[in-house]
Amino acid sequence: MELEKTVKVGVIGFGTVGAGVVSCILENGDMICGRTGIRLKTCQIADIDISRDRGIALPDGVLTTDVSGLIENSDIVVELVGGTTKAKEFILEALSKGKPVVTANKALLAEHGEELFAAAQASDANIYYEASVAGGIPIIKALREGFVANRIEKIVGILNGTCNYILTKMEDDNAPFDAVLKEAQELGYAESDPSFDIDGIDTAHKASILASLAYGEWFGMKPVLTEGIRDLKLCDIRFASQLGYRIKMLGIIKQSDGDIELRVHPALLQRNRILADVSGVFNAVMIKANPVGETLFYGRGAGRDATASAVAADIIDAALNLQFGSHRRVPAFRIGRQFKSLLDHSEIKSRYYLRLEVVDRPGVVAAVSSILGKNEVSISSFLQAESEDREAKYASLLILTHLANEGALRKSVEEMSDLECVKDKPVILRIEDI
Amino acid sequence: MELEKTVKVGVIGFGTVGAGVVSCILENGDMICGRTGIRLKTCQIADIDISRDRGIALPDGVLTTDVSGLIENSDIVVELVGGTTKAKEFILEALSKGKPVVTANKALLAEHGEELFAAAQASDANIYYEASVAGGIPIIKALREGFVANRIEKIVGILNGTCNYILTKMEDDNAPFDAVLKEAQELGYAESDPSFDIDGIDTAHKASILASLAYGEWFGMKPVLTEGIRDLKLCDIRFASQLGYRIKMLGIIKQSDGDIELRVHPALLQRNRILADVSGVFNAVMIKANPVGETLFYGRGAGRDATASAVAADIIDAALNLQFGSHRRVPAFRIGRQFKSLLDHSEIKSRYYLRLEVVDRPGVVAAVSSILGKNEVSISSFLQAESEDREAKYASLLILTHLANEGALRKSVEEMSDLECVKDKPVILRIEDI
Structure with missing residues (x-):
């Protein structure tokens, strides 16, 4: 029997995803320990609001508003506050104290990845971000470890559940964009200000992260051609259908003779392709690579539980690296340009x-x-x-x-x-x- | 810049997959080194036949018939001879010398996994077997690492490309089993003795490995209900189609209230499910788990290149563990029973x-x-x-x-x-x- 090691986890941000992560550790902690020998202990949870009931029983002293204290007390710091200001400060503070950081914050990574990964390398700690792209689908691990021996030729992903829900509904119900958006907002599938999703910014964040991992250079948001679905007309969905296509909001990363295309827009997909069958709030990522050929990964791209699964997997990865002193075994990001040029739009x-x-x-x-x-x-x-x-x-x-x-x-x-x-x-x- | 580390890889078995692995290392070695800091060097390749030209230029002295010498000279040993006799001896010899082993041998693992993993643990080395299930799809890594925090509720997989090719062709061409099998044999998609594939044994090997990983006990082959597609009639494919279903050869692992079902047989799937759309030689695995929900992984399940991708990923994993002294970071197999009982058929x-x-x-x-x-x-x-x-x-x-x-x-x-x-x-x- 391998020895059990207790690892103290500090969670910053006790919103939907934060509560999902804490629940997952509480409910599946024994099983995780059985599988890995790691006993996860949620030592502290920081939030501005520590009075609201999230339906999770916690010992006294776990909830705090003191983020610096939490960082000090934790072996691993989980950032789930979102946004690009406070979250960045928290991550930099944790790294500066040598604490590995787990985050689901795609906006922060896509916009400030270069600075954050430099800080991670300088601190000799590490950043884990499986949950930042395609939620519960372990796509970062697949791309970085599973396909480590592959030249990536193409990545095409349905990366935003809100857009996919809206497009699916428009086609299924023969309903115009505005009506479906309103319904999605009522159901909680779209934000009251939906622009991040429907204008393609969220998809672009994720596509940029995937492209950077695939081609070894941090791209950020500037080079991504980004078009949303706001102006998409129902008649085009119908015409596409008559022609044998389905319109999907895609993140597309393509390499050809060393030239890379990086773009996010709605596109017509042939209806007989598996990606075209991905409906509702689900995400999917198709990766074509050499030698593996064509692969596809499908699952829930957002939401409390799917995101918690990815965050928890990262926590375990970080914990194993702490246990084995192998925290830079797979660096957060490794520079090593694997393309010639980035094509102009x-x-x-x-x-x-x-x-x-x-x-x-x-x-x-x-x-x-x-x-x-x-x-x-x-x-x-x-x-x-x-x-x-x-x-x-x-x-x-x-x-x-x-x-x-x-x-x-x-x-x-x-x-x-x-x-x-x-x-x-x-x-x-x-x-x-x- | 991280330092470069050279790792000596010995490959036993220079058949189709062996040649694929050696090619992959030759062609993508610089890129792999850029990504990981690991410089892979195929130091020796052992085969009974070292005279046949595989179309790969190798330095003198790389080809050998001396497996023990190869094991001695290698940092990592890759077993690609197949079968359950010689392959087992080679793996046990490598482990006894503390060498990590990479294998694609599902039959050997399903039938002798318990003994081999015990040997791996005793030696403090490790066995890596991503390529043993679903070829190029990184399903072992997904299940063991990506979903480490999940309770597995169900795994349903199309795990045998030969069966899936035959069933797809029967439906598409309205052709009976025998005719399609003959054609598959001519195309090289089925062996001259096809019984391993069409009688479900290969699928059962893979399903048994997945079940063992999911539920923490080595099941072997005995408890798997195994039925093949040999007796499947074209009329049933047609009737199923009329009723809205498609017949697929499935590996099914289900847990309900702690009771596990483990079975392999052709089954009717609703045609509007993504798994039903997986056609030809492709594989796919659907995993339903808590908290992640429903996920699906799709790709080539066999063949030189897809298998090489998985073997190469395992070699890198093993190499990183050598570099960081973390070779038992993710054990080959960890006992920790996570179910109550295995249901009788x-x-x-x-x-x-x-x-x-x-x-x-x-x-x-x-x-x-x-x-x-x-x-x-x-x-x-x-x-x-x-x-x-x-x-x-x-x-x-x-x-x-x-x-x-x-x-x-x-x-x-x-x-x-x-x-x-x-x-x-x-x-x-x-x-x-x-």
Whole structure:
């Protein structure tokens, strides 16, 4: 029988996830100890509000408002306050005292990762952040350890449960964006200010972290092409469906001949691909790599319990490293650039879906297709959709392209906008062939 | 910059997977070193045949037939010879010399795991076996580390690519088992003696390993209910499809109130579940656990490259543990029983699909349903399928049951077989509700 080692865990932030982590340690602590020999003890929990009842019985003295005291008393510090100001201070303070830190804070990592990981290295402690991407799915461990011998060719992820819930509902219920968002807010699947989720910022945070892990350089948020789902029209979901596609909000990281694309936007996925079947609040990450080939990881991307699972796994990893004195065994982040260049957004290559509202008269198709031809954008399929309004003077023209250059595509669309027969701004969506 | 450490890797078995591992180290070695600080050096490769060209340029002296010499010279020993005799000797010899062992040998682990892990513990070395289950999918790491804080409620896996290829082809091409098996053999997806795969033994090996990891006791092969796909009829695939199901070969591990079921058999899965969409040679494992909820892992379950990815990841894990002196950080296997009892096969609870060939006359349905009722098997749906042969005197009666006891179901079917109106042996398939 291996010896049991008690490790003192201090949790900063006793909100939903904090309560989930503390519950998990209380309920599954004996089992965890049986599996690992580590006895986790939640020694202190810090929060501004230490009076509210979270439904968890705690011994006196565990709850505190004194974060510095908690850091001092803990072997491992868990940061679950969120945000990028206080959280950063707490993490830096813990690291400066040589305490390993576990965090689920993707915004903080994506925006200040470089500084935090430098601090971790200087302190010879470590930061663990499995819960920061795709919640309960152990994707950081898979990417960094499971696929350590692989060249990453592509990562395509459904990384935001709110967006995926909204898109699933729009398609299933044939309901417009605004109505579904309102319902999601009532159900607690979307925040009262939903912009972080629906404008793609949260997905971009996660995509940036995954890209950095895959390619060994800290990217931050600046290079990520980020478009949200706020303006997505129900008719495009329906047209996509008729064409055999489903629209998903994706984080896309691609490498080709050493060039990397880093982007976040809604995209059309072929309906017969597994990623297209991921519905509701679930997340999934597809990784294509050499030699492993195509893989996919699926699970709950957020919420108290799924996040608690990932945080607890990190706590155990940190505890084992304390026990074995191997705390830099897998560094939080290792610099080692594994790509040539990061492509400018205009250099991205994709297939595209275009929807133009056009005057229904001869010559329109010729005008539009000649613009595409001139810009070397090749058409893979052309469809004039029947209007639902029989009196309508306009028709929807749907164009799917072969692989094209984003710059050339945008130039084409600008030229089309100038055509007298084209009404409204053309809708551009990318098609993701996995 | 972290220091570089060179680790000598000895590979026993230079077949398809062995060549894949050696290639992976050669091609991705610089990148692996950039990521981990570990410089892998394939110091020796042992095989009976050291003259055949595998298309890999190796320095003189690397190829050898002397396994003991290889073990002596290596920091880490990789066993890829397969089988349960020589492979076991090699592993025990390496462990006795304190060398960590990486293996992909599921048959050996499932049948002799207890002895091998005891030897690993006694030697204070370790056995790494990510490649033994689901090939390139890092499922062992996910289960043992990613979900270390979780109570495992259910594992349902498509764990054998040969079976999944055959079932996919039977459905897609409307072709009978024998024809598809022959084609699979010609394509190299099935062995010339396919019984290990199609009779479920390979799936049972893998399911047994996963169950042991999940519940902390080494199960071996004996308790696994194992049924293959050899007798599966095309008509049942078609009927299942009409009813909204797809038949998949599954490894199923379930826990309910502390009781465990361990079984391997073809089963009907609802077509709208992601697992039902896993086609061809791909593998997938669904894990339901508390607190993480439902997760799924998908990828190539076999083949040179996917297996090489998993073996290489284990080599790095072992190498990091050598570097940090943390070689028992995550033991190969840790005893710690986390269940009450292992259910006898007759105590299993499942939903069932029954097909009876019956004489097409009044009273048959009443006779059959009264037998089920008497045995407390509740019917969820009843369908008399139209015969494709209009002259046929027999009709196919399809019965789907609610959750029922396997013993009661088998007793019912025995009684039905005695009915004069029932021809042939009734077909019993289980329905897996995920």
